[in-house]
Amino acid sequence: MSVTVWILGDQLLKEHPALIHAEKARPRDQVVVLMIEGQSQMQRMAYHAKKITLLISAMRHYAEGLRSAGYQVDYRKGVNISQAILAHLKTSHPDNLITMEASSRRGYEFQHNLSANFGVETVILPNTQFLGGQYDPLPGVPVDQPIRQEQYYRKMRQHFHVLMDEQGQPQGGQWNFDQKNRQPLPKKLDIPGIIQFDPDAITQAVMNEVNRNYSVTGDSKNFKLAVTHEGAMLAAEDFFNRRLPNFGTYEDGMRQDETVLFHSMLAVYLNIGLLEPLDLVRTAERAYHDGFVEINNVEGFIRQVIGWREYMYWQYQRLMPGLKQGNYWEAERPLPAFFWNTGESQLNCLDKVIKRVLIWGYTHHIERLMVLSNYCLLTGVNPHQVFEWFSCGFIDAYEWVMVPNVYGMGLFVDGGKVATKPYIASANYINKMSDYCKDCSYDRKKRTGSQACPYNFLYWNFLLKHQEKLADNPRMARMLYNLKFLDQGERAEVQSQAAAYINSLP
Ligand SMILES: Cc1cc2nc3c(=O)[nH]c(=O)nc-3n(C[C@H](O)[C@H](O)[C@H](O)COP(=O)(O)OP(=O)(O)OC[C@H]3O[C@@H](n4cnc5c(N)ncnc54)[C@H](O)[C@@H]3O)c2cc1C
Numbered sequence: 001m002s003v004t005v006w007i008l009g010d011q012l013l014k015e016h017p018a019l020i021h022a023e024k025a026r027p028r029d030q031v032v033v034l035m036i037e038g039q040s041q042m043q044r045m046a047y048h049a050k051k052i053t054l055l056i057s058a059m060r061h062y063a064e065g066l067r068s069a070g071y072q073v074d075y076r077k078g079v080n081i082s083q084a085i086l087a088h089l090k091t092s093h094p095d096n097l098i099t100m101e102a103s104s105r106r107g108y109e110f111q112h113n114l115s116a117n118f119g120v121e122t123v124i125l126p127n128t129q130f131l132g133g134q135y136d137p138l139p140g141v142p143v144d145q146p147i148r149q150e151q152y153y154r155k156m157r158q159h160f161h162v163l164m165d166e167q168g169q170p171q172g173g174q175w176n177f178d179q180k181n182r183q184p185l186p187k188k189l190d191i192p193g194i195i196q197f198d199p200d201a202i203t204q205a206v207m208n209e210v211n212r213n214y215s216v217t218g219d220s221k222n223f224k225l226a227v228t229h230e231g232a233m234l235a236a237e238d239f240f241n242r243r244l245p246n247f248g249t250y251e252d253g254m255r256q257d258e259t260v261l262f263h264s265m266l267a268v269y270l271n272i273g274l275l276e277p278l279d280l281v282r283t284a285e286r287a288y289h290d291g292f293v294e295i296n297n298v299e300g301f302i303r304q305v306i307g308w309r310e311y312m313y314w315q316y317q318r319l320m321p322g323l324k325q326g327n328y329w330e331a332e333r334p335l336p337a338f339f340w341n342t343g344e345s346q347l348n349c350l351d352k353v354i355k356r357v358l359i360w361g362y363t364h365h366i367e368r369l370m371v372l373s374n375y376c377l378l379t380g381v382n383p384h385q386v387f388e389w390f391s392c393g394f395i396d397a398y399e400w401v402m403v404p405n406v407y408g409m410g411l412f413v414d415g416g417k418v419a420t421k422p423y424i425a426s427a428n429y430i431n432k433m434s435d436y437c438k439d440c441s442y443d444r445k446k447r448t449g450s451q452a453c454p455y456n457f458l459y460w461n462f463l464l465k466h467q468e469k470l471a472d473n474p475r476m477a478r479m480l481y482n483l484k485f486l487d488q489g490e491r492a493e494v495q496s497q498a499a500a501y502i503n504s505l506p
């Protein structure tokens with residue numbers, strides 16, 4: 001007799017709670033690990049080829065690791081998950097099945113119906129990929145009560161004693177260092193490269209399979225990501241040594257010829273369990289205590305991991321399914337076709353960022369927010385189409401993180417449960433934070449006219465169109481105030497150019 005431990009493809013934890021749980025009651029030779037490469041699940045949308053390559057290769061390496069550690073692994077390929085479970089149960093006849101809670105709603109519901117649908121006694125353990133699985137800083141908050149990231153983040157720092165002094169005060173004397181952070185990148189600043197991993201035989205086979213068998217976005221060519229715990233640790237070390245010292249200072253900066261800048265590019269590994277959040281936070285904290293990194297940079301990074309990442313997961317859990325159903329701005333136009341082709345919008349910033357996504361499956365946070373979703377918000381693209389594009393475009397895209405970021409932060413479809421304001425900006429912001437505008441055929445300074453940057457007339461048009469809704473939000477007061485400097489003629493011009501532009505989009 002045996003027990004089955006079902007390990008999900010995005011839960012490749014070094015110490016998997018379901019394995020630990022199983023081995024408390026059984027010797028290793030009575031534990032069978034089930035892993036399923038569910039092709040139909042991976043083909044639900046045309047996900048990025050590099051993401052599918054990463055997932056499958058990491059799963060196969062993980063299974064190899066388990067076999068070397070003496071586990072029997074039932075690894076099933078190319079099938080639908082329900083069929084794979086049925087086939088496994090028929091051959092293994094386990095006493096019970098142990099698994100860790102899925103991060104997506106769909107997966108969670110599937111797991112909770114395993115007993116009823118497959119007649120197998122099931123143990124579902126809390127998800128340890130998130131600190132929120134161990135501690136909820138705001139239990140029982142009603143769905144309609146807005147909770148801000150800052151509130152959530154401070155409670156997490158206090159509970160896990162991160163960057164806190166003995167008196168319970170934040171180290172460095174304040175909770176955030178925004179005034180030091182978010183600087184534009186100086187022209188002459190050297191940007192360190194990022195560690196790359198040559199594909200081994202397993203990865204190469206997966207790259208070929210993905211190009212052959214999957215209908216995907218982009219391709220697997222030049223795949224250089226880590227696919228094991230050891231590789232992901234090296235990627236984290238590379239970040240801590242070379243980019244963390246400037247992380248906060250330049251976290252909002254953009255450069256047209258650089259993709260990663262001082263970002264970590266660790267979400268890819270965190271989201272499939274190759275790295276774990278608290279390990280990264282403790283390493284960053286140590287770097288500060290050892291005098292290697294200044295507080296603004298380390299706090300900036302820690303805020304992203306136990307602030308934003310955890311907060312988004314928490315919001316996803318409490319606001320679904322409603323979060324995916326909102327459409328606060330009543331935005332209905334289709335996503336312009338150039339999002340799917342290598343970027344032919346003629347807007348230099350947008351084209352370069354779209355290309356980056358289609359080729360690498362990655363672009364950093366500010367480009368996701370202030371170039372891509374800003375454009376979709378200003379042009380009134382239907383939120384579901386934006387969600388689909390982001391889901392297919394990114395190597396770190398998973399439902400739990402994509403939903404609050406796209407619907408909540410990027411598009412504000414919930415009217416403000418996730419974000420405190422809609423993130424809209426004109427060329428002014430993009431120019432301040434990047435070098436895109438100097439090589440663009442549009443004029444960043446013009447508000448209207450044939451050369452005017454579309455972000456400009458679209459921005460003013462958005463403020464005019466949604467004035468009433470925006471007036472309720474104190475964080476929008478300054479932007480709205482500036483409307484009074486536009487006379488009637490200018491307002492009409494902005495609106496007619498925005499309408500013509502939006503109507504002309506492919
Ligand atoms: C429209 C939009 C779509 C996004 N889609 C995704 C997505 O598919 N997958 C994804 O993991 N993140 C997504 N994000 C959040 C964020 O942009 C990415 O986590 C980040 O850019 C990943 O790159 P990085 O690892 O270099 O992050 P860094 O800038 O180095 O940040 C460090 C870590 O903080 C975490 N983090 C920071 N911000 C967020 C956030 N808003 N939500 C969740 N985690 C955060 C990530 O784990 C990240 O690895 C999206 C944001 C927006 C605005």
Ligand code: SF4
Nearest residue numbers: 347349427437440453
């Ligand atoms: S001018 Fe406008 S479209 Fe061109 S790069 Fe600047 S912000 Fe982007």
